[in-house]
Amino acid sequence: MTRRDEIVRHAGELFRKKGYARTTVRDIGEKVGIQSGSLFRHFVSKEEILLAVMVKSIDDVIAVIKSELPKLETTSERLRTLIRIELCAILNQLGEGFILSVTEWDYLSDDGKAAIAPHVERYNAVWADILQEAQTSGLIRIDNSVLRELLRGATRHVPAWFDQDGPISLDQLVDAIFEMATVRQ
C-alpha cells in the first residue's frame, strides 16, 4: 500500500467521522503519522484528497455490484441486493467514503464536481436499470426516479440512527427498506 493510499484511507475515515470542513490537514497528517506539510507532496490540495476518497469509494462499490448482481436471477433479488450493498457502503463496510459523495458534494469546486460526475453517473445508472426492470415487472409502486431519491435519502440517513450492534440487524433493515419500496406480492 502506497503512502498515497494510506492518506486516502485515513482521510476518508476522518471526513466521515467529522465531516470534510472540520477535518484539518493537520488532523490528517497526525493520523497518517507525518507532518501536514508533507501531505502536499502527495496531493496538491485538501480537495484533491477528498476527490481521491470519493472516486475510490464509488468505484469499489460499483465493482462489488458488478460482481454480485449478474449471479442473481430475479429482479426482486437484484433490487434487494442493491439495497444491501448501498447500505453496507454507507455504513462503511465497503469502501471508506461512499457517503461523502452525497454529504460533502457542496464542498467541491466546479472542477471537482466535474471530475467526480462520471463515477456518480455510473453508479446511478446501475440503480436506474434495476428500478426500470422493477417498474416493468410491477414490483414497485411509484415513479422510479422519485423512488430512487426517496430510497437514497432513507439510506443516506441510516448512519444517524442505526446501531449495527443494536436490536435490529442489517438484514432486517434491508428487509424493511425493500418492503417499503415494493408492492406486497
Place this chain on the structure above:
Amino acid sequence: MTRRDEIVRHAGELFRKKGYARTTVRDIGEKVGIQSGSLFRHFVSKEEILLAVMVKSIDDVIAVIKSELPKLETTSERLRTLIRIELCAILNQLGEGFILSVTEWDYLSDDGKAAIAPHVERYNAVWADILQEAQTSGLIRIDNSVLRELLRGATRHVPAWFDQDGPISLDQLVDAIFEMATVRQ
C-alpha cells in the same frame, strides 16, 4: 419585528443555503445590513444564532401541526398531513431552518444540543403518536420507529433533488411518500 428576529430570519436563510460552517458572521451582518461586530450585542455567539433559528423553526412547525391535525378524522389523513407538513417545513415553506436541526446537529456544542433537545423531542413525539396509531390500525407495514427514520431520511434529502417548479408537484410527492409508507388498502 425586532432586530433579533431579523437576524434570526436572515441567518436561517444563509445557514440553509450555504450551511452553518460556511456562513460567516460577516455574511450575516451584511445580509442584515450591520457590521458583524454588532451581531454580538444581540447574541453572545454564532452558535446562539443557530440555536435561535432551530428553536423558532421547530416550534413554528409544531404549532402548525397542532392546529391542523385535530381537524382530521382518520389516521390516514393525519399521517398524510404530517408528511405534507414535514415536507413544507423542509422545503422552507414553513419556518426558516427546520431542516437545520437535522443537518447541522453535529455542529452544536453539548450545551447547545441539550438546549434544543426538548423541542426536537416534542416534534418526534407527534410522529411517534401518529405512527403508533397507524401501526395499530394496520396502515403501515414495518416497525414504526424504523419507518420513522426511513421517512425522515427520505424527506430530509428532498431539497437535494426536488424542484418545486419541476414536473412533479408537491402533492404528488406527498402521495408518493404516503404510498411508500403505507399498505395498499
Place this chain on the structure above:
DNA sequence: GTCTATAAAGTGATAGAC
C-alpha cells in the same frame, strides 16, 4: 445599538534544509 479596529486563534499551503 452601531461603528471602526483589532485581538487571538486556526486554516490551507509553501519554502528550503536534510
Place this chain on the structure above:
DNA sequence: GTCTATCACTTTATAGAC
C-alpha cells in the same frame, strides 16, 4: 519524502468611541 518554520488569509469575538 519528510521535517521545521512560516506565510497569507480567514475566522469568531472583543474594545472602546460615538
